[in-house]
Amino acid sequence: MPTIEEVQQLTRYWQQTIPSDYLDRMGHVNIQYYFRLYDTAATHLFDAFGMTETYVDEHQNGAFALEQHIRYLAEIHEGDRVSIYMRVIAQSPKRVHFAGFIVNDTHQRLASMFESLGTHADLVARRTTPFPPALAENIRSMLAADSQLAWDVPLSGSIHA
Amino acid sequence: MSRKTIPTAAQLQTLPIFQRDTITEDQLDALGHLTFGAYQALFGVAWWAFNDAVGLGEAYAQAHHGGIFALESHMTFLAEVNLGETVSIRLRVLGIGRKKLHHIFFMLNETTGRVASLSEGLGAFANLQTRRLAPWPDDITANLNALYLPTTTLDWEAPVCGLFAA
Numbered sequence: 001m002p003t004i005e006e007v008q009q010l011t012r013y014w015q016q017t018i019p020s021d022y023l024d025r026m027g028h029v030n031i032q033y034y035f036r037l038y039d040t041a042a043t044h045l046f047d048a049f050g051m052t053e054t055y056v057d058e059h060q061n062g063a064f065a066l067e068q069h070i071r072y073l074a075e076i077h078e079g080d081r082v083s084i085y086m087r088v089i090a091q092s093p094k095r096v097h098f099a100g101f102i103v104n105d106t107h108q109r110l111a112s113m114f115e116s117l118g119t120h121a122d123l124v125a126r127r128t129t130p131f132p133p134a135l136a137e138n139i140r141s142m143l144a145a146d147s148q149l150a151w152d153v154p155l156s157g158s159i160h161a
Numbered sequence: 162m163s164r165k166t167i168p169t170a171a172q173l174q175t176l177p178i179f180q181r182d183t184i185t186e187d188q189l190d191a192l193g194h195l196t197f198g199a200y201q202a203l204f205g206v207a208w209w210a211f212n213d214a215v216g217l218g219e220a221y222a223q224a225h226h227g228g229i230f231a232l233e234s235h236m237t238f239l240a241e242v243n244l245g246e247t248v249s250i251r252l253r254v255l256g257i258g259r260k261k262l263h264h265i266f267f268m269l270n271e272t273t274g275r276v277a278s279l280s281e282g283l284g285a286f287a288n289l290q291t292r293r294l295a296p297w298p299d300d301i302t303a304n305l306n307a308l309y310l311p312t313t314t315l316d317w318e319a320p321v322c323g324l325f326a327a
Contacts, residue, residue: 025209025219026228026289032201035236039197062192068236069322075230075292123192126241158235158322 001073004110006151007101010085011048013041015105018080029076035068038100038114041084045098046118048142050135060123061132066095069115069156074104076112081105088143089153090161093130095119096139097161099153117159165320167239170274172317173267176251177308179207179214181271183247195242204266204280207250211264215304222289227298229262230287235322237279246272253319254309256327260294261285262305263327265319283325 014037024030046063056062076082083103090097100114119128120135131139180203188199212218212229222228242248249269256263265281285294286301297305 025222026230026287028230030205031231031234032198032205035197035201056192065197065236065238067238068234069324070234072231072233156235156322156324158324 001110001113001154002101002151004103004108006149007085007103007110009149010087010101010146012083013044013048013086014084016082018076018078018082020078023078027077031070031072034070034072034102034112034114037082037084037102038068038070038116041086041100042098042116042118045086048138049096050138051120055135056123059132061129062121062123063118064121064128065116065118067117067159069159071113071156072111073113074107074109074111076102076104080107082111087146087149087153088139089115089146089155091131091136091139091143092161093136094128095161096131097159099155113154115156115159117161165237166318167276167279167320168267168317170269170271170276172315173251173269173276175315176253176267176312177214178249178251179210179266180204180250181247182206184242184244186244189244193243200236200238200268200278200280203248203250203268207252207266211252215308216301225298226289227295227301228287228289229284230294231282231284232261233283233325235279235281235324237281237320237322238277239279240270240273240275240277242268242270242277246270248277252308253312253315254305255312255319255321255325257297257302257305257309258327259296261327263325265321279320281319281322281325283327 102112
């Protein structure tokens with residue numbers, strides 16, 4: 001796994017403090033809130049791709065999730081401050097593969113790693129479609145920037161764009 | 162995705178159901194999609210029902226300070242689910258180790274007969290006081306085996322991500 005200093009070289013797409021209603025009977029953040037944290041950060045990542053609410057409304061295009069993988073590395077508790085960082089891994093005409101990291105700022109450790117495969121989709125036809133050129137170019141430039149980093153993402157190997 | 166063979170509705174019939182729900186407006190986003198939160202809530206209800214069924218209910222956690230920690234999850238979204246459709250969440254236990262458990266939940270759309278999504282997981286028994294992984298207690302192992310053993314004769318392979326081993 002990368003160090004938190006390495007993860008902090010990425011763009012932070014979300015930060016929040018953990019409320020008590022995220023906890024389950026094991027006394028730690030329940031897995032459904034990991035998905036929620038990553039989903040919230042991914043919404044901002046897709047905004048950065050150009051897939052904003054305005055884009056979705058005007059073009060009736062959006063994103064569908066196809067596959068997601070989460071590794072739970074350390075427990076997260078009530079009151080902990082967490083930051084979510086994202087990195088583009090790969091793209092294809094219709095798909096984008098990206099990774100996410102939850103850093104527990106309170107305890108200064110990596111709490112979780114995430115991988116997701118999303119596809120561009122026509123929301124009227126309910127079918128996957130290629131990213132339009134402007135969005136594909138945005139993703140390409142973000143991928144190029146992330147590729148300059150000196151560390152590799154420890155991918156699961158089970159997700160491919 | 163396409164490299165996995167998804168079981169049919171008929172093949173899933175023998176698996177135990179831990180949640181069944183009919184989709185209402187409040188589970189959908191503005192585009193008519195089941196939200197991520199709704200998927201996770203459905204699998205979450207199934208997860209706790211499964212915990213209760215194997216003897217790891219809240220009373221057990223209180224009395225014995227033990228429960229299951231998730232180590233890794235793999236979600237696959239296969240088909241959309243629409244308003245008014247009924248889904249069931251069915252469990253197949255894939256392996257039981259000394260401390261670990263490998264399982265997969267299938268979300269079957271009972272209305273359309275299609276598998277809507279998969280939630281595969283690797284978990285482990287944990288001591289809730291030390292917060293460390295621990296071997297399964299014998300009675301819990303027996304309960305897990307009661308779910309696992311009937312599935313070992315199934316004639317279909319589960320569509321796993323290939324990374325988890327109990």
